Amino acid sequence: MAAAAVISLALAAVSATTCAAQTPQATPPVSEKHKQAIATFEGRVKEYVKLREGLEEKMPKLAEDSKPEQIEAHKVTFQNTVRTARAGAKQGDIFTPDIIEYIQLTIRDEFKGQERQELREKVIVDAENKAVPVRVNYPYPESQELIDMPPTLLLRLPQLPKQVKYRFVGKNLLLVDRENGLIIDYMLNAVP
Amino acid sequence: MKRFLASIVTAAVLLFGGLAQETLGQSSSSKNHIGGTPAGAPVRVSLPMKDGSLKFAAIGDTGTGTEKQKELADVMYRYKQAFPYEFVLMMGDNMYGAEKAEDFRVKFEDMYKRLLDDKVMFYASLGNHDESNQRFYEKFNMNGEEYYRLKKGDVAFYALNSNYMDRRQLKWLEDELAKDTSKWKIAFFHHPPYSSGGKHGSDTKLREVVEPIFLKYGINAVFAGHEHFYERIKPQKGIYYFISGAGGKLRSGDVKDNSPLTEKAYDKDMSFMILEIAGDEMHFQVISRTGETVDSGVIVNQRKKAMSASK
Numbered sequence: 001m002a003a004a005a006v007i008s009l010a011l012a013a014v015s016a017t018t019c020a021a022q023t024p025q026a027t028p029p030v031s032e033k034h035k036q037a038i039a040t041f042e043g044r045v046k047e048y049v050k051l052r053e054g055l056e057e058k059m060p061k062l063a064e065d066s067k068p069e070q071i072e073a074h075k076v077t078f079q080n081t082v083r084t085a086r087a088g089a090k091q092g093d094i095f096t097p098d099i100i101e102y103i104q105l106t107i108r109d110e111f112k113g114q115e116r117q118e119l120r121e122k123v124i125v126d127a128e129n130k131a132v133p134v135r136v137n138y139p140y141p142e143s144q145e146l147i148d149m150p151p152t153l154l155l156r157l158p159q160l161p162k163q164v165k166y167r168f169v170g171k172n173l174l175l176v177d178r179e180n181g182l183i184i185d186y187m188l189n190a191v192p
Numbered sequence: 193m194k195r196f197l198a199s200i201v202t203a204a205v206l207l208f209g210g211l212a213q214e215t216l217g218q219s220s221s222s223k224n225h226i227g228g229t230p231a232g233a234p235v236r237v238s239l240p241m242k243d244g245s246l247k248f249a250a251i252g253d254t255g256t257g258t259e260k261q262k263e264l265a266d267v268m269y270r271y272k273q274a275f276p277y278e279f280v281l282m283m284g285d286n287m288y289g290a291e292k293a294e295d296f297r298v299k300f301e302d303m304y305k306r307l308l309d310d311k312v313m314f315y316a317s318l319g320n321h322d323e324s325n326q327r328f329y330e331k332f333n334m335n336g337e338e339y340y341r342l343k344k345g346d347v348a349f350y351a352l353n354s355n356y357m358d359r360r361q362l363k364w365l366e367d368e369l370a371k372d373t374s375k376w377k378i379a380f381f382h383h384p385p386y387s388s389g390g391k392h393g394s395d396t397k398l399r400e401v402v403e404p405i406f407l408k409y410g411i412n413a414v415f416a417g418h419e420h421f422y423e424r425i426k427p428q429k430g431i432y433y434f435i436s437g438a439g440g441k442l443r444s445g446d447v448k449d450n451s452p453l454t455e456k457a458y459d460k461d462m463s464f465m466i467l468e469i470a471g472d473e474m475h476f477q478v479i480s481r482t483g484e485t486v487d488s489g490v491i492v493n494q495r496k497k498a499m500s501a502s503k
Contacts, residue, residue: 066330071328146322148320151397159358179325
């Protein structure tokens with residue numbers, strides 16, 4: 001009888017451990033404060049996209065079977081046009097303190113322990129893009145590699161329109177225009 | 193005089209013998225075509241060469257514009273004479289460094305000129321050294337999209353952008369796969385979900401989001417680059433994974449010894465793949481820059497396998 005009880009307890013312990021291991025890590029709920037920060041951030045990004053779409057519409061359309069000269073010319077013209085239109089843009093116009101706090105918490109929660117160490121190695125230690133000058137309204141150099149954004153993180157960060165992408169440079173998180181390559185804004189110390 | 197005539201005869205035998213070998217290499221009905229490569233090793237196609245089969249090549253991490261990339265491209269061309277593949281999949285890092293107009297010529301068009309002149313199509317995916325604007329380049333055939341689907345007969349190819357696997361792309365992939373009834377579904381992109389590389393290794397975060405979709409919708413095979421070597425991964429949950437990332441760069445000795453993932457690996461020289469899909473079989477051959485075959489084999493379509501097993 002006692003032996004059966006011990007076996008039952010042991011089986012229960014194993015079962016509990018197994019269930020814990022199989023349960024996926026739950027994403028913490030987003031507070032009302034952060035929901036508001038996300039909504040405001042997404043609104044500012046959409047304003048940028050509206051501006052750049054309006055400017056791009058006035059340019060000759062880039063065809064899907066373009067020659068390299070056409071791609072290069074389009075990019076340079078687009079860069080100059082948007083840079084001029086956003087002449088007063090500065091760091092913090094889009095990454096305001098409230099969204100910075102949310103993003104830092106999200107990255108901290110997404111990457112813990114060994115995974116955080118691996119992320120730091122990837123974006124800081126091993127990254128080949130250390131020479132990228134991080135400056136609003138200037139282009140991310142085309143000759144520099146991109147650090148791929150961790151997909152699980154992309155699922156948790158505020159969603160961006162297709163024209164804008166997140167990008168890591170060191171510990172900093174940038175918003176970069178997909179076509180003209182301009183750095184739209186950036187936040188420091190995104191990676192803990 | 194006799195010696196002179198003997199020399200002429202010998203030279204004629206060698207000349208016409210060589211021509212006969214080249215002609216044999218162009219036959220569409222036999223295996224093991226013999227030809228010659230600049231590097232010395234003969235062209236030996238070990239694929240079945242069936243009429244009506246889908247023939248293609250796969251390369252990754254090409255865009256260096258170096259002499260070695262050109263040498264590999266030349267081997268690709270020679271193999272194309274014996275095995276007339278229609279198109280080439282590119283697994284990203286199509287251009288390293290600058291991407292000015294001249295760079296497209298130096299790092300791509302000049303390298304593969306003979307293939308391009310032969311109307312071989314290149315279908316590119318984006319790597320971590322590639323600008324998004326490559327999707328507009330006429331010769332990469334991306335239709336202006338960072339990710340796209342390509343259909344060749346009963347084979348669907350999914351070119352993905354593994355630099356930025358966001359919710360939008362995942363939804364697109366699921367929506368497309370959900371309605372895809374192709375016999376073969378193949379994904380190609382840059383970062384390998386499984387890898388024995390010392391420099392990079394498996395992209396586990398990418399795997400976490402794409403593997404469930406691949407399994408759910410029956411992806412048969414995945415081709416990736418990023419690692420500068422060749423590796424055939426042991427089937428993972430029934431899916432075949434290949435890394436072919438030595439099309440323009442090589443990281444010699446980077447494959448970890450005794451990796452539990454490796455079925456076969458080659459990291460001694462640059463390489464490319466040629467493949468043939470005929471019915472329920474996908475045959476592959478991996479050829480090095482010096483023309484050596486470093487891997488070959490056949491994959492049976494998993495659905496065919498499952499049906500056979502249930503009988």
